[in-house]
Amino acid sequence: MSDRxxxxxxxxxxxxxxxxxxxxGLFAGLLRSFNYMPIIGLTEPNFxxxxxxxxxxxxxxxxxxxxxxxxxxxxxxxxxxIGSALLLRRNFLGKSVINFLxxxxxxxxxxxxxxxxxxxxxxxxxxxxxxxxxxxxxRPAEFPELVFDPYAIGIILQYVWKEIPFIGVIVLANxxxxxxxxxxxxxxxxANRWQAFRYVLLPLIFPGVLSASVIVFAFTFGAYEIPAIxxxxxxxxxxxxxxxxxxxxxxxxRPEAMAMAIVIAILSAVMIFYYLRYTRKKIRx
Amino acid sequence: xxxxxxxxxxxxxxxxxxMLITWLVLPLIPLAIWSFAKGWxxxxxxxxxxxxxAWEYALSDTAGVLDSLWLxxxxxxxxxxxxxxxxxPAGRALxxxxxxxxxxxxxxxxAPTIVPGIAVVLGIHSVFISIGLxxxxxxxxxxxxxxxxxYMVLVMSGIFANFxxxxxxxxxxxxASPIKTFxxxxxxxILPGIIVGGLxxxxxxxxxxxxxxxxxxxxxxxxxxxxxxxxxxxxxxxTGAIGMIYILPGIIILLLTAKHLSGRSAVGGFGQI
Numbered sequence: 278m279s280d281r282x283x284x285x286x287x288x289x290x291x292x293x294x295x296x297x298x299x300x301x302g303l304f305a306g307l308l309r310s311f312n313y314m315p316i317i318g319l320t321e322p323n324f325x326x327x328x329x330x331x332x333x334x335x336x337x338x339x340x341x342x343x344x345x346x347x348x349x350x351x352x353x354x355x356x357x358x359i360g361s362a363l364l365l366r367r368n369f370l371g372k373s374v375i376n377f378l379x380x381x382x383x384x385x386x387x388x389x390x391x392x393x394x395x396x397x398x399x400x401x402x403x404x405x406x407x408x409x410x411x412x413x414x415x416r417p418a419e420f421p422e423l424v425f426d427p428y429a430i431g432i433i434l435q436y437v438w439k440e441i442p443f444i445g446v447i448v449l450a451n452x453x454x455x456x457x458x459x460x461x462x463x464x465x466x467x468a469n470r471w472q473a474f475r476y477v478l479l480p481l482i483f484p485g486v487l488s489a490s491v492i493v494f495a496f497t498f499g500a501y502e503i504p505a506i507x508x509x510x511x512x513x514x515x516x517x518x519x520x521x522x523x524x525x526x527x528x529x530x531r532p533e534a535m536a537m538a539i540v541i542a543i544l545s546a547v548m549i550f551y552y553l554r555y556t557r558k559k560i561r562x
Numbered sequence: 563x564x565x566x567x568x569x570x571x572x573x574x575x576x577x578x579x580x581m582l583i584t585w586l587v588l589p590l591i592p593l594a595i596w597s598f599a600k601g602w603x604x605x606x607x608x609x610x611x612x613x614x615x616a617w618e619y620a621l622s623d624t625a626g627v628l629d630s631l632w633l634x635x636x637x638x639x640x641x642x643x644x645x646x647x648x649x650x651p652a653g654r655a656l657x658x659x660x661x662x663x664x665x666x667x668x669x670x671x672x673a674p675t676i677v678p679g680i681a682v683v684l685g686i687h688s689v690f691i692s693i694g695l696x697x698x699x700x701x702x703x704x705x706x707x708x709x710x711x712x713y714m715v716l717v718m719s720g721i722f723a724n725f726x727x728x729x730x731x732x733x734x735x736x737x738a739s740p741i742k743t744f745x746x747x748x749x750x751x752i753l754p755g756i757i758v759g760g761l762x763x764x765x766x767x768x769x770x771x772x773x774x775x776x777x778x779x780x781x782x783x784x785x786x787x788x789x790x791x792x793x794x795x796x797x798x799x800x801t802g803a804i805g806m807i808y809i810l811p812g813i814i815i816l817l818l819t820a821k822h823l824s825g826r827s828a829v830g831g832f833g834q835i
Contacts, residue, residue: 284655288667291652291715299674299682299708306685316692364579377816378583384812385590386769388786389805392793393589396596401604403592409605417604438589441582492676499678501772502790516680520772523684535684542681549676553669 303542310535326532336537338512346429346514347498350436355490357437358444359482363474365445366452383442387435391506394435398423424507431507432514436497444489451485452478484555491552495545515541590809597802616799620807627788627804634784637699637774638767641706645714645763646756648707653718658727671712679773682708687776697779705773710763717762721755761815768811 308314313322330336365372365379382390397403405420414420424431459481463473504514513521515537523534596602597616599609620627655661656668674682686705687696695701729751733743771786780787785808792801 280659281661284659284661287651287655290648291711292667292670294648294707294711295670295674298686298704299677300670301689302682302684302686302708303677304685305689306682309685309688314688360578361582364575364582369575375579375583378587380816381813382586382590384765384816385809386771386786386812388769388771388789389593389809390589392789392801392805393591393593395793396592396798397589403607406605406607410607435589438586442586495676495678499680501680502786506790506793516678516772519680519684520776523687523776531684531688535688538681538684542677545677545681549669549673552672552676 306535306538306542310532310539312532326536330533330536330540335512335518339515339518340540342429342512343498343504343515346432346436346504347494350433350440350497351490351494353433353437354440354493355444355486358441358448358489359479359486361441361445362448362452362482365449379442380446381442382439383446385439387439387500388502388506390439391432391435391503394431394438395424395507398431398434425509427509429504429508429514432504435503435507436493440493440497444486444493447485447489448482451482455481487555488552491548491555495548498544499541593802593805595802596798597806599799599802602798613799616803619800620803626783627785627807630783630785630788631807633699633782634768634786637703637706637782637784638764640703641710641767642760642764644703644707645710646760649711649714649759649763650718650752650756652715653720654722656715656719657722658725671715674708674712675716679705679709679770683773683776690777696777697781699778699782701777702774702782702784705777706767706770708773709770710766713766714759714763717759718752718755721752721759725751758819761819765812765815 308322310326311322312319312325361379365375369375395402399405400417400420400422402424404423405414405417408414408420423434455478459477460473463477464470468476499516500514501516501520504517505520508514508517512518519534519537519541521534522530522537525531525534595609598612598614600611600613600615602609619625622628652671656664656671683705690696690701695704725748729747730743733747734740738746769786770784771790774782774784775787778784778787785804789801789804789808792804
């Protein structure tokens with residue numbers, strides 16, 4: 278058997294599954310977003326769903342909110358993850374226990390984190406109770422709105438909680454394989470600690486940070502259950518809005534849901550482009 | 563030379579590490595407390611009364627939590643098994659061979675790890691309706707392959723990249739059949755990768771919410787769906803108990819695999835959990 282046939286046979290099952298399910302799903306969504314579905318008698322594609330989506334104020338509010346959630350969460354998580362990696366990279370007493378605790382929420386699903394954040398930060402949650410204990414508030418309503426709020430603070434807190442270890446573990450592995458020699462050279466040449474970090478270490482770990490951040494951005498842009506638990510009703514995050522439209526009793530709303538799904542897919546395609554760009558750069562240099 | 567840490571910088575490090583770890587563990591604490599609480603109302607910082615009622619409910623045969631637990635284990639186990647079966651050969655092709663179009667194949671396999679589930683599942687749902695796969699366990703397992711399979715392929719291609727095919731050739735030249743060669747030579751070499759990759763593929767499936775909700779139509783009630791329902795209906799005590807049960811496999815898997823975690827390939831899958 279030639280190598281060519283061998284490779285083809287080895288790849289065939291995996292590629293079939295991914296092409297049929299993943300790309301098939303995308304394609305079916307795309308057709309449906311153009312109101313094209315011969316099986317139920319829709320044979321003339323049109324742009325109605327997109328026109329109606331792009332004309333609706335709710336879509337723009339939702340898009341801006343979702344972008345804000347994804348961008349803010351990613352930036353805060355990445356910065357705190359770099360800080361955490363700097364703290365944890367050296368050896369210290371009890372390092373293995375601390376490392377385990379640092380990684381523990383990697384395996385805790387987002388949904389559990391969202392419920393935990395709800396119980397901590399809602400107006401009758403743990404922090405509100407502490408504030409009451411210290412006499413800062415008298416009633417739950419006096420506690421600032423941190424969940425179901427228009428700025429999506431609760432959602433961002435959840436993502437930051439969950440993504441610090443995700444980016445952090447990647448950056449930590451990156452730092453440990455680099456060692457501290459580069460920084461030592463910079464320090465011996467007269468750089469101060471900040472300069473050694475800013476001009477030596479940061480450029481070295483940056484591609485890793487970026488590729489992890491791209492994964493986080495795409496995830497936070499497209500996740501459903503976190504904004505569904507912690508988000509305000511209006512405007513809702515884009516995935517929540519798409520789900521609502523799709524399950525609307527009015528079946529005419531389904532193509533609009535598909536159009537929103539396509540918007541999310543296009544945005545993640547842009548993310549993949551950057552992901553590849555940065556991971557390839559990292560491999561090259 | 564890195565200078566010796568001073569007492570001041572040491573205590574700064576200690577305090578910031580303590581704050582970091584506290585923040586990372588904090589959201590799990592009210593869940594754990596709620597599972598033992600009986601009517602824990604504002605402004606009580608700790609429950610006035612403690613109770614095992616939520617746990618009794620969650621672990622009783624009639625409440626359906628256990629059924630849901632077994633169903634979730636079944637779905638994740640089958641999705642993992644299929645991912646291993648399909649992902650190992652593909653990982654071998656990507657890890658051991660250079661071929662034309664390899665970058666495109668990698669791109670096709672990478673795409674589902676970045677594109678969010680909601681973007682594809684609506685389209686899949688509209689097709690699955692017409693072939694009768696909605697509201698079925700089979701349909702749910704199939705869509706779970708979308709996040710688990712690419713992950714398994716990526717892990718295995720990393721494993722095969724470090725695998726030396728010479729050993730196989732030698733076994734073959736000594737007269738071993740392809741099956742014997744695989745069983746005695748290849749499998750032992752790649753088994754650690756399969757186990758770690760499989761455990762994390764299991765967790766990726768374990769944490770799926772929107773794929774199960776849409777394709778299962780609410781009929782395939784896995785643990786996360788049940789958890790969501792209790793959380794949004796305000797039954798905090800039962801939510802706490804189910805939440806504790808739900809995070810247990812992940813913590814066990816982390817304990818088992820902690821030393822393998824520094825590898826970037828093992829970590830990438832966490833973006834999906």
